Amino acid sequence: MKKILVANRGEIALRVMRTARKMGIATVAVYSEADRNAPHVRFADEAVLLGPAPSTESYLNVDKVLRAARDTGADAVHPGYGFLSENAEFARRVDTAGLTFIGPRPHAIEVMGNKLAAKETVGAYGIPMVPGVDEAVTDVEEAASIARRIGFPILIKAAAGGGGKGMRVVEAEDELDEQMKRAISEAASAFGDGSVFIEKYIAAPRHIEIQVLADTHGNCVHLFERDCSIQRRHQKVVEEAPSAVIGPALRRQMGEAAVRVAQSCDYVGAGTVEFLLDADQQFYFLEMNTRLQVEHPVTEMITGIDLVEQQIRVARGEALAFTQDELTIQGHAVELRVYAEDPLNNFLPSIGTLSTYVRPTEARVDDGFEEGMEVPIYYDPMIAKLITQGATREEAIARMLRAIDAYRIEGIETTLPFGRFVFSSDAFRSADFDTNFVKKHYQPEAIERGDRQIESVAALFAAYIYDRRARELTAPHPASVQWQRRR
Numbered sequence: 386m387k388k389i390l391v392a393n394r395g396e397i398a399l400r401v402m403r404t405a406r407k408m409g410i411a412t413v414a415v416y417s418e419a420d421r422n423a424p425h426v427r428f429a430d431e432a433v434l435l436g437p438a439p440s441t442e443s444y445l446n447v448d449k450v451l452r453a454a455r456d457t458g459a460d461a462v463h464p465g466y467g468f469l470s471e472n473a474e475f476a477r478r479v480d481t482a483g484l485t486f487i488g489p490r491p492h493a494i495e496v497m498g499n500k501l502a503a504k505e506t507v508g509a510y511g512i513p514m515v516p517g518v519d520e521a522v523t524d525v526e527e528a529a530s531i532a533r534r535i536g537f538p539i540l541i542k543a544a545a546g547g548g549g550k551g552m553r554v555v556e557a558e559d560e561l562d563e564q565m566k567r568a569i570s571e572a573a574s575a576f577g578d579g580s581v582f583i584e585k586y587i588a589a590p591r592h593i594e595i596q597v598l599a600d601t602h603g604n605c606v607h608l609f610e611r612d613c614s615i616q617r618r619h620q621k622v623v624e625e626a627p628s629a630v631i632g633p634a635l636r637r638q639m640g641e642a643a644v645r646v647a648q649s650c651d652y653v654g655a656g657t658v659e660f661l662l663d664a665d666q667q668f669y670f671l672e673m674n675t676r677l678q679v680e681h682p683v684t685e686m687i688t689g690i691d692l693v694e695q696q697i698r699v700a701r702g703e704a705l706a707f708t709q710d711e712l713t714i715q716g717h718a719v720e721l722r723v724y725a726e727d728p729l730n731n732f733l734p735s736i737g738t739l740s741t742y743v744r745p746t747e748a749r750v751d752d753g754f755e756e757g758m759e760v761p762i763y764y765d766p767m768i769a770k771l772i773t774q775g776a777t778r779e780e781a782i783a784r785m786l787r788a789i790d791a792y793r794i795e796g797i798e799t800t801l802p803f804g805r806f807v808f809s810s811d812a813f814r815s816a817d818f819d820t821n822f823v824k825k826h827y828q829p830e831a832i833e834r835g836d837r838q839i840e841s842v843a844a845l846f847a848a849y850i851y852d853r854r855a856r857e858l859t860a861p862h863p864a865s866v867q868w869q870r871r872r
């Protein structure tokens with residue numbers, strides 16, 4: 386492998402290219418008209434313009450990406466996350482073009498991309514699953530009988546869904562008819578597939594995911610868990626590794642289950658197995674993500690392993706250079722996603738130019754921006770990830786709070802103040818939270834209070850400057866200065 390085309394943009398494109406360069410592999414960037422001056426374009430050894438800003442005409446366009454690979458003589462493609470990363474057809478076409486897809490085989494992407502197919506595949510491997518069905522349900526009578534068997538509340542999910550889209554909680558039988566109809570039509574219009582299935586609703590779970598890594602020689606290990614329970618409307622905000630509530634025994638059980646999930650679909654490369662963990666510490670398989678995830682850095686921090694390097698090595702056909710027993714957890718890591726959104730205004734996208742952009746120095750910052758750049762409206766609003774580590778969870782959190790304060794972003798609103806709120810909150814610090822954290826604890830006032838403190842310091846400082854300048858103006862008369870001092 387001599388030249389990798391990175392079929393992505395922003396922080397993850399840069400992240401992948403840095404490791405490729407470290408390994409002595411040349412890099413090709415692709416970009417849209419909105420990204421002409423983007424850092425990933427300037428960092429790459431070569432860059433190819435795909436087309437106009439909209440993703441469908443650039444980063445999602447398979448033909449254009451493959452043509453760029455052919456024209457530059459790239460021999461491998463890294464898809465990053467989002468865009469084409471979990472598109473089995475793209476992986477297949479990369480193969481057909483004689484290039485190496487840095488990721489799992491199309492079959493694994495396909496199976497795990499459909500929640501029902503995933504449950505069916507995994508079911509045979511003895512993985513704990515939420516009580517429910519692993520077949521599409523379209524009939525309301527059938528749904529009612531399933532619901533009676535497993536007991537209300539139930540959750541209706543779209544087979545083709547993900548990220549919480551098309552999910553409906555049903556508390557009692559008299560709502561079932563209407564909610565089923567809605568779920569089916571919503572799934573049909575959103576995903577072009579009206580299949581839904583039913584599970585027992587777990588009311589206040591934690592979202593725990595396990596990083597796995599598999600090679601083409603039959604070796605598969607897990608790199609422990611990430612706790613991603615702090616989410617806002619299915620958008621992750623804060624992640625950490627390890628989880629503060631998981632002990633060694635549960636960690637081993639969940640890790641072994643995740644490895645079996647990977648084996649069930651002949652997984653190759655880096656993947657993530659998601660579980661729900663209920664208040665009684667029972668865990669249930671949710672789904673598998675067949676890509677490198679946004680939050681992979683916290684795992685890198687606690688294991689010391691460069692996951693992109695491992696992806697590349699596995700794609701080159703190398704065997705994993707370590708066994709499960711050789712992997713250990715070093716300290717604790719936390720990550721904050723910084724979005725161009727206004728936490729005081731219902732997290733509306735905040736557009737504009739980064740007039741000031743100064744990174745904190747004592748944190749890992751994975752970003753794709755420079756001062757003076759505009760945040761394009763066409764893509765994901767995440768502008769950076771802040772990652773800190775410590776010997777203990779407390780230390781990692783203290784470093785995060787210092788990094789948030791040292792991060793200077795002006796010109797747009799960001800979720801940095803929201804991050805400060807999370808990391809300062811008693812619920813987070815005591816690890817007493819679940820996926821309802823934001824709903825339960827966050828009000829915009831929590832942030833406004835912080836702002837008012839800063840404003841009062843600024844007002845004091847302004848008064849001081851005003852006073853000093855007033856003295857300078859009256860300096861020729863020592864008596865007047867003394868008079869002011871006495872006041």
Ligand code: MV4
Pocket residue numbers: 515540547548549550584585586587588590591592613614616619661671672820
């Ligand atoms: C659930 C659940 C409760 N019970 N399944 C949301 C996204 C999708 N991947 C699965 N999700 C959930 N599935 C059962 N049977 C609660 C959620 C859920 C959730 C899961 C992980 C992280 C945040 C969440 C927020 C709300 C609901």
